[in-house]
Amino acid sequence: MLFDEHVYKFMFAALQEAEAALEQNEVPVGAVIVHKDRIIGRGYNQVEKLKDPTAHAEMIAVTAASNHLGDWRLNECDIYVTLEPCVMCTGALLAARIRSIYFADYDPKFGACGSLYNIAEEGKYNHKIKTYSGIYSFESKELLKRFFSNIRKDNLN
Numbered sequence: 576m577l578f579d580e581h582v583y584k585f586m587f588a589a590l591q592e593a594e595a596a597l598e599q600n601e602v603p604v605g606a607v608i609v610h611k612d613r614i615i616g617r618g619y620n621q622v623e624k625l626k627d628p629t630a631h632a633e634m635i636a637v638t639a640a641s642n643h644l645g646d647w648r649l650n651e652c653d654i655y656v657t658l659e660p661c662v663m664c665t666g667a668l669l670a671a672r673i674r675s676i677y678f679a680d681y682d683p684k685f686g687a688c689g690s691l692y693n694i695a696e697e698g699k700y701n702h703k704i705k706t707y708s709g710i711y712s713f714e715s716k717e718l719l720k721r722f723f724s725n726i727r728k729d730n731l732n
Contacts, residue, residue, distance in 0.1 A: 578710060582677060585609050585655040586710040589679075592619040592632060593657045593718050599624060600725075603718040606632035606656040608640035608649065608673075615652070616640030632656060633664035637671050648672050657715040659686035659708070665694045669702050676706045679715035 585607055592605025596619035608616035618635025622628060633656055641647050650672035657679045660668060665687040668676060681690040688695045688706045695704040 578677075578707070581612065582655075582707075582710055585614070585653075586657075586677060586679060588614060588617075589632075589655040589657050590711055590714055590718070592617055593715065596620045596632070597718055597722055603722050604632045604656065604658045606636040606654055608636045608652050608654050610640070610644065610649075610652045615643040629663065631661070631664050633660050634667055637667055637673075641671070650674060653677060655710075657711070657718070658682050659688050659690055660695075661685040662687040662692065662694065665692075665704075668704060669695065669700050672702050673704055676704050677710055678706070678708050679710055680712045680719075681708060 588607045589605045592607065593603040596605060597603035601620040601623055605619040607614045616636040616639035618632040618639060620632050621630040621635065633654060636654065640649055640652060652673055653675040654668060654673050655677045659678045659682040660676065676688055676695055678688065683690050695706050
C-alpha cells in the first residue's frame with residue numbers, strides 16, 4: 576500500500592462518482608472533496624447533461640464543498656479525482672486554495688498537474704497545491720476505455 580488507507584477510501588468514492596457519470600453517458604470522471612476526514616463535496620462530469628463546458632467533476636465538487644462550508648476558501652480540504660485536472664479545473668482549485676490533489680491517472684491531452692503542465696505545483700501563483708497520482712489508476716483507465724469504446728461502437732452504427 577503506497578498511501579494511507581483513507582486515501583484509497585476517498586478515491587474509491589471518486590470512482591463511484593465516475594461510474595455515475597458513465598451511467599449517464601458522460602465522460603467518466605468523478606471527484607470528492609474532503610474536509611477533516613469527511614466528504615463535503617461530490618461531483619461527476621455533467622457536460623452533456625447540463626450543456627455546459629465547465630460542468631467538470633471538480634467544478635461541481637468545489638461548488639458543493641464551498642456551499643457546505645459557506646466559504647470559497649477550501650484551504651483545509653483535499654480533492655480526490657479520477658483523472659488529472661485540466662487547466663480550467665486546476666485554476667479553480669488554486670483559486671479555492673485546495674490543499675492537495677489526489678488523482679488516479681494522468682491526462683496526456685488536457686492535464687495540468689504534471690502531464691502537459693504542472694500549474695498546481697509550479698509556484699507561479701500565490702498558492703501551491705501538492706499533487707499525488709496513481710491511486711486506482713487501473714480502475715479509472717478501465718472506466719474511460721469502456722466509455723470511449725462505447726462511443727466508437729455508436730459511431731459505427
